[in-house]
Amino acid sequence: MDYILKNTFFFALTFSGLSLLVQVNAAHAYLGGGVDSIEVDRKTLRAEKSPTQVRARSQADALPYTVTEMVAAGVQVREYLSKTGVVFGIAWSGSHHANVSALLGEYRSEYEKAFASNVAQFGLHRGFRGRTVRSENIQIDLGGHFRNMSGRAYSPALLPAGVNVNDIK
């Protein structure tokens, strides 16, 4: 429970002007969570963590985020942390999809409801080798085939200025 208090305190101090939503999400970690939530995800997924990587589009280009990569169940999971300390996106690639629901934290039920309505609306179910699910707060892109799948989850509202969604990959 330590990380919950710490995160909430951190956000309350540093970003007192931010919406309540961010503070709540930080307390619950995962997508929308703070830097400590990455470690929570690692434990949830029983993953091994790679050294934190900072990917610059060019040498001179300082990125407004850091990427932490971990490997769980044969899937590489990359968490995108903004300079303000919020996980705004998660991408994965591997033989199958990452455990998306586990990575979404409190967005899980929102995602699963949106997924069900997406299926109901478009019917075309197994016929699609991919799917985009949008809900109120997040978007999930899924694609690939047996033994080679990839996807990403992100919150459009949390994207730092200057970051393109296609950077989350």
Added chain:
Amino acid sequence: MGACGVNDLLVLIMVMILGCACAKSNQNAVVSSGLPNGTTLPTMIGDNVLRLTVDGDQCLSSPSTAASSVVPPNAPCVSVTVCPPGTSSSSASQCQVIPGLLVDTGSVGLRVFKSVMNHSLLSQLVSVAAPAGGIVAECVGYADGSADWGPIAEATVFLGGEPGVNTQIQLIDSTYGTASVCGGNLDQDPSHLGYNGILGVGLFPQDCGTACESTNSTLNPGMYFSCSGTLSTATNCNTTPISLAASHQVQNVIAHLPVDPNTGTQDNNGVVLMLPSVSASGAPEVDGYLILGVATRSNNTPASNVVAYPPDPSTGNITAMLNGVVNEAFIDSGSSFYNFAAGSSTGNLADCGNYNSAYLRAGYYCPLNNANAVQSISLPISGYNGSQTSLISLLMGNPLDLIGVNGNFVFADIATGSSLSGMASNTVDLGLPFYLGRNVYHGYAFKSSSLGYGPYWAF
């Protein structure tokens, strides 16, 4: 074949990009691939032949434009016979013919909704013992985020007139035991999915393979679980995945076909999908064949101009060039559409949501100039070894003007894409439309034929 003299700008560009000229070696020869099959196929006969209908009488039901219809366009279906393990004849009374199975070259293994099996068959199927106690269940995730959950059963499966295959299949049951270990997006029943099950006939012998044998949780994909109970019901399933020997996993039934005693042939090295052409406006349904084995009999021996394209062993992908950009590519009968998840490089195709906002999230692709409603696309396809490139020409129509019109549900000219644009890699999915009008040979991993050593696709 061997079109080294072709003076075509596109070919030149391709050769430059692939970095190897014809004159230098026999590498990177380019073949133009048209559609060899007419609108009607010759009648194919043999123990290794299964009728394959696309949205036809082998499917669970006909698709319709009704909102309640779940059967997609371009659904290829067959029937198989499932029997208790050790059954020697498909006509035995305890066997059951299961129609309405989706033929999926993008997955591996037979999965049937438990709810469509009659009680006497179900009671005679045998569970698979988990190494540390309990019985084995599986969570199989698909690319679209859905999953199949349910126990693994030993059964004997009969395909066409072939001898039975003793193998493991999955019984799909979204209510089995602790189903939540498989997430919240489970296939629930045939009326939800549009099929009675899936016959995965992809390039590999098991659905997981050695990765699921690993005891290292960072390497094991975690598809298999142990449950306490029977095939019918389970009280509890362990939320930690198990490691499971490949021989106990769900198998590619065809890869385990024994010798056919009627002919002395063994058709376990791959499959051929044989489907006719359809016109640009589509067809209500088409009839074709799923033929077992590659070059094992006269009915599955390829023409001399058929070329094998092996995938990259690490990704399972070949490549397809679209608008000058090299994309990862795969061939998959279980995809209803071509899918061009190619970011900005699709050029002259655009999200149909631009024309009809109802389709914004469906990912349908329309010709950029919607009024024309037909867009030609040139698609050079190369294998992993880059030995040869096939230049495929496609015509793409407007799915919104095609699907369901005049009762048509089978099309060679429909695409999706935007829903996946911006994904980690640019990927082209050559779905069922690619199969219409050409025989596609699927060579299995660890097996060989006159087309080479698998895995490969050939056309």
